[in-house]
Amino acid sequence: MPIEINNVSYTYAEGTPFETIALKDITWRINENSMWVVLGKTGSGKTTLIQTLNGLLIPKNGEILVDGIYTKDQKNDIKKIREKIGIVFQYPENQFFLPTVLEELMYAPKNFNKTISQNDIYNILNLVGLNKSFLKRNPFTLSGGEMRRVAIASILSYDPKYIVFDEPTVGLDYDGRKKIWNIIKNLRKIGKTIIIVTHWIDELIEFKPNVLYIQNHKISFNGTFDDFILLGEEELNNKSISFSEKLKLYYCSLKNNIKLEKLFHY
Numbered sequence: 001m002p003i004e005i006n007n008v009s010y011t012y013a014e015g016t017p018f019e020t021i022a023l024k025d026i027t028w029r030i031n032e033n034s035m036w037v038v039l040g041k042t043g044s045g046k047t048t049l050i051q052t053l054n055g056l057l058i059p060k061n062g063e064i065l066v067d068g069i070y071t072k073d074q075k076n077d078i079k080k081i082r083e084k085i086g087i088v089f090q091y092p093e094n095q096f097f098l099p100t101v102l103e104e105l106m107y108a109p110k111n112f113n114k115t116i117s118q119n120d121i122y123n124i125l126n127l128v129g130l131n132k133s134f135l136k137r138n139p140f141t142l143s144g145g146e147m148r149r150v151a152i153a154s155i156l157s158y159d160p161k162y163i164v165f166d167e168p169t170v171g172l173d174y175d176g177r178k179k180i181w182n183i184i185k186n187l188r189k190i191g192k193t194i195i196i197v198t199h200w201i202d203e204l205i206e207f208k209p210n211v212l213y214i215q216n217h218k219i220s221f222n223g224t225f226d227d228f229i230l231l232g233e234e235e236l237n238n239k240s241i242s243f244s245e246k247l248k249l250y251y252c253s254l255k256n257n258i259k260l261e262k263l264f265h266y
């Protein structure tokens with residue numbers, strides 16, 4: 001079953017002098033086992049949109065169904081929805097609050113009344129490229145890249161079906177970014193539905209996710225990665241997307257029907 005977003009609008013501080021429109025009439029369907037990138041200029045509404053998916057924000061207008069469950073039904077179903085959608089926020093490592101990595105990994109399953117075995121924990125560590133020795137570490141003593149991977153592991157600990165990454169590689173160097181994209185690659189291999197909010201799409205060529213572009217709080221593009229790139233340099237620059245050398249090359253390969261995929265692997 002999908003996530004269905006039907007005619008959703010969201011306004012902060014509605015009816016006050018601080019009223020700010022964040023989303024206007026968004027309709028979007030996220031199918032199981034798909035991958036999406038959500039793009040848009042700063043302030044266009046991307047973070048607001050992803051926060052509506054798991055009921056962190058409840059839109060007044062429109063509705064969201066996650067595998068058939070309305071996010072509006074807060075009392076009964078919100079936990080079921082939160083268990084299905086893991087959100088890895090920007091700088092997720094800022095949210096650590098327990099003294100060891102192991103406790104961080106155990107926290108969410110406990111909260112959702114889910115069991116997690118030692119083997120599950122080892123598998124998750126393996127998936128994020130960390131070894132067992134990290135379990136005893138204090139999360140605050142880890143490097144930035146390691147913290148990010150522990151934060152992702154803590155989301156994987158309750159096995160959500162949909163995983164949303166808000167700027168997953170922000171602040172990381174090349175090696176750190178490469179490790180995050182490898183994790184995402186592995187998550188796609190095991191059938192997770194992935195939604196990524198980012199400003200940098202040349203890192204995503206290898207994945208060719210579907211693209212949702214938000215402009216002035218509305219959807220202005222909903223389609224395939226290739227169709228988005230084929231909008232061309234001028235249009236993408238207008239959308240505040242940098243047309244890097246890598247994107248140019250990819251654009252040319254699409255235009256001329258040449259297969260270049262191998263060039264783009266991290």
Ligand SMILES: Nc1ncnc2c1ncn2[C@@H]1O[C@H](COP(=O)(O)OP(=O)(O)OP(=O)(O)O)[C@@H](O)[C@H]1O
Nearest residue numbers: 012020021022040041042043044045046047048049
């Ligand atoms: N808590 C809030 N209270 C009031 N207004 C908010 C709040 N959060 C966001 N906004 C406003 O809503 C609009 C959409 O913000 P949002 O953070 O969703 O955009 P974004 O596309 O994620 O931006 P960025 O790329 O900079 O992260 C902006 O005008 C923003 O100022």
